[in-house]
Each structure stands twice: as structure tokens, then as C-alpha cells.
Amino acid sequence: MLNGTSTAADGQALTPSSWEDLVTTALLGTERRPSARSVPGREAPVALLDAAAVATVRRRAGLRAGPAARRPEPAPEDPRPVLPAAAARRLAMLLADRSGGGGRRGSAPDLMELLPQWLAAANAHGYAAPPQALPALLDAARGRTDLRPAALAFAGPRALWLAGLNQDWRFARRSAPGGGTALPDPEDGEAVQRLWQEGLFAERVALLAALRDGTPAFARELLTATWATERAEDRLMFLDSLRTGLSPGDEPFLEQALGDRSRNVRATAAELLSALPGSALAARMAVRASACVAVDRTGDSPAIVVEAPPECDPGMERDGVAAKPPAGRGERSWWLGQLVEAAPLGTWPGRLGGRTPEQIVALPVTDGWQGELHAAWCRAAVRQRDATWSRALLGAPSAPEAGGPGAVSLAERAKLLAALEAGERAEWVAGFIATHGLSEAFQLLGVCAVPWAAPLGRAVVDALNIARDAGSYPWSFSGVMGLAERCLDPAEAARLDGLLAIPDEREDASPGAGGYWAEAFQRLMATLRLRAAMADELAPAGRRSPSGD
Secondary structure, eight states, X not given: OBXXXXXXXXXXXXXXXXXXXXXXXXXXXXTTSOOTTOOTTSOHHHHHHXXXXXXXXXXXXXXXXXXXXXXXXXXXXXOSOBOOHHHHHHHHHHHHGGGSOSSOOTTOOOHHHHHHHHHHHHHHHTOBOOGGGHHHHHXXXXXXXXXXXXXXXXXXXXXXXXXXXXXXXXXXXXXXXXXXXXXXXXXXXXXXXHHHHHSOHHHHHHHHHXXXXXXXXXXXXXXXXXXXXXXXXXXXXXXXXXXXXXXXXXXXXXXXXXXXXXXXXXXXXXXXXXXSTTSHHHHHHHHHHHTTEEEEOSSSSOEEEEOOOXXXXXXXXXXXXXXSOOTTXXXXXXXXXXXXXXXXXXXXXXXXXXXXXXXXXXXXXXXXXXXXXXXXXXXXXXXXXXXXXXXXXXXXXXXXXXXXXXOOSHHHHHHHHTTSOHHHHHHHHHHHHHHHOSTTOHHHHTTSOSXXXXXXXXXXXXXXXXXXXXXXXXXXXXXXXXXXXXXXXXXXXXXXXXXXXXXXXXXXXXXXXXXXXXXXXXXXXXXXXXXXXXXXXXXXXXXXXXXXX
């Protein structure tokens, strides 16, 4: 090739215009536009294709080499301790199973469901991910968003470096604090100000969160300085980030946000202030709610009387009360619920005759207001994480499944349980299962700490045994069985030995149910043993069993 041309086999020069001629002839057809490169004795279409093939080779061979791409920077070091060899092999097995099958088969454990637990344990030990496992780890996190926080924490800085070289893994950089950008030292005021003023939104949110951990006052100063110029959606996100580490020091800023031009920002500021029992907003809500709820002593026994607010005035709206109720809801009951929910729970013993929370929720409520009032107290107990009120509203676990003294649903009870200590929570759910069985327990089990405490584990196994003896199929309890595989303490495996055999079928039992139950218990047993092995493999060298690496 010379000066942008090449020479064909027939000695004719191939120029860019020659290539265009070939394309034009191919589009129009050799009958309508004969090719200038026709060869005597050969069919015109064949000659055209031969000429095009030669020209294509000439064009490709004559391309100039482009400039070399810049070599990527070396991957950063990961200073964390190396994962034990046995645990590395287990990780490879768990990751390899992620694309297998469309469900479980027989008594084999579901390995992919154990990966979140394995990652949590590995992160608790502080191990570094094996470099060769990073691609599969990123692929697994790409397919399951619930895995991402734990998977990226375990994968470490090298995963972010690798994600920069593959667009399929760009989620990793977006999920990392600040989009993977290193945050400045909080002591470097100039660098902090520059990132806050010029950084991307994700970087600014990450910076705000980092500063609130150590210097919350400085974080508020940054936010206050630019608050008026921020977009409404950004103001809402910044405000939402204050939930972590919320303290009385945030109150002046949040009070100012109550006057924001965005309704969503005002509502979020009011919600955060109501979570601070000592705030001025909480005091205002306490006054309003107290005016609506009182004890009537004129009857044979005391009862709570309710007078819902007649209107939603501008002050209530400023403090976060939504004036317009949802469809099918009365205005006054809607306003009452919001006032009671936002009032500090410490308001009520003094307002209602010095009674304890247990005594208050035991009082009858007149005129059909009990459901509305108790539901609002439930939401307040959840928001304020008040264990005393949560305990009172839950009542005894032997109460009907749909609710205790104040809970209107199992979902409400599950939220109230979250305010209790882990041991008390497990004991309450164990009592519920002992009374009501497993059919309504799935939501409640989901809020219990893992591994389940011994009383809860025993209650679940006993209830499964009772369900098996009833002769039904195990599929109705597949959700609970799946939770048991992930949450039951592996030490409980010994209690399952007697459940592995196929029992004699009762006459009224579902056909083949005993065999299916035996298979389900075998899978549970195998999963518990596998979890025990995983824990042993991840343990430091001095604490592993003699058979471990």
C-alpha cells in the first residue's frame, strides 16, 4: 500500500472510490450497473464477489496501527489476612452453585442460600477475598442485589479496581461509598470543602455520612452552608442520611427544614424530630395529642375517651401532619393517628392517671376508637424504639394470632418485636409458636437474631414434628423450613435424628407425605452440618477442629 491505495491482482489500483464502486454495483446489481472489474469468461456476480474479497483483505491489511492504550494502574494491595484454604475451596463451591438448577433437588442443601451467611462470617473474621474468586464474586453480586453489601465488603479494594475494567461490574463502583472515590481526611478542611462543593452527589453523601461518625457538627455546617441551593430531591436524600446518628444536636437544623418549600422534605424533617422525644416538635405534638385523649372516670370503671381534632391547622401541617387522608380514611381519625404517633410515649402515663403502659393498653376505649389509638401507639413504639411500650402492646404470645392488646396485624407485631432485646424476642416468638404453631409465624421468625436461641430452635423443631405427625405435606411449611436451614443453630442437628426416618402413614394422611417430610428433614440436617463445617473452616487456625485445614 502506498499513499492510501493498493494494487489488485489484475494490476489495477484499489482506491477508496474503487471500494465505493464495488458497493454501489452490489446494491444495484451487475445487470443494471456492470462492474469495472469484470473478468472475461466469468459470471459478473462471481467476479464482483472475488473483487470485493480481494479489496477487503487489502483494506484490512493496510490499516495503520492505532496508538497503544494506556496500561491500567496496578491493583491496590489488600492488607487483610488471607482466607484459609478450606474456606477458599468452600467459597468456590458456593459461587459455582449460583447458576445451577431451577430449585432444590432431594435432600441436598441449597448452597446459594448459604452464601450470604458465609460472607457475613468471613467479614466478621476480617478475611481478604482470594483474587481468583473476585470475578465470580462480582458476578454473583451483580445477579443478587441483596448480596452486594456483604460481597463488596469481602471483595475489598481490588474488586473496585476490577470493576473499573468491566462495564458489567460498574454497579460495584456505584455501590461503594462515594462511588469508589477515596474520601479526604476530616482534618483536611480544604479538601473536605472542595469535595463538598465540587464532588458528585454520591461522593457528597458519603462524605456527609463519614463526617457524622466523628464530627457531626462539622457535617451540619457543610449542609447548612449549601442547603438553600440544593435541589429538592438532593435535600431529601441529605436529610434522610441524618437518620444514622440522629441526636439532639440536629434539632435546630431540622426545625429550620420544617419550613422547606418541598413537602417531602418537611415530612421527613418532622419524622426525624418526632424520633427525638426531647425536641420542641415532640412537645408540641404531645400537647395536641393530649388534648384528644383522656380518662373518663364517670362510669363504673375508668375508660379512655377520644376526641379527634376538628381541623388540621397550619401549625399542624408545618409539623408534618398530612392534611389529606388516603382514600377510604376519615379526616379526623387520620389526623388523630398522626398526632398520637408523633407524640413522645412518655406523655401518656402522666396524662392517663399515672398508669403504666401495660395498664394503659388494658383500659377500654370508648366509641370504637381503640383500633385507631392502639395502632398509633404501635407506630410510635416502633419509631421511638421503646421496649416497654412494645412489650405492653404485644401482650402475651398466647393472645390471638391477629394481634395483642394493640397490634392490629402480625406485621405490626413483628415491628414491635424488633424493639426488644434478642433473647426476649426469641422467647416471645417461641411462646407464640408453642401456642399457635408455624402457620402464622413466618414474619415473626424473620426478625429473630441468627442463629436462633435454643428455646426458639426447640419450638420450631417441635412444631415441625407436630406438623409432620398431622399427615399434611411439608410444602405448606417450605418458608419456615428454609428459614430453619439458615437460622437454626447447628447444635440442634442432634435433635433431628429421630425425624429422619419415614414414619408409618396414618389412614387420613396425605399419600406419600411421610417420605417428603423425611426428605425435608434430611435436607435440614445436611444443611446444618454444612453450616457447622463452614464455621469451622472460617475459624482462626488455633480454634479449628483437628480435621480442618
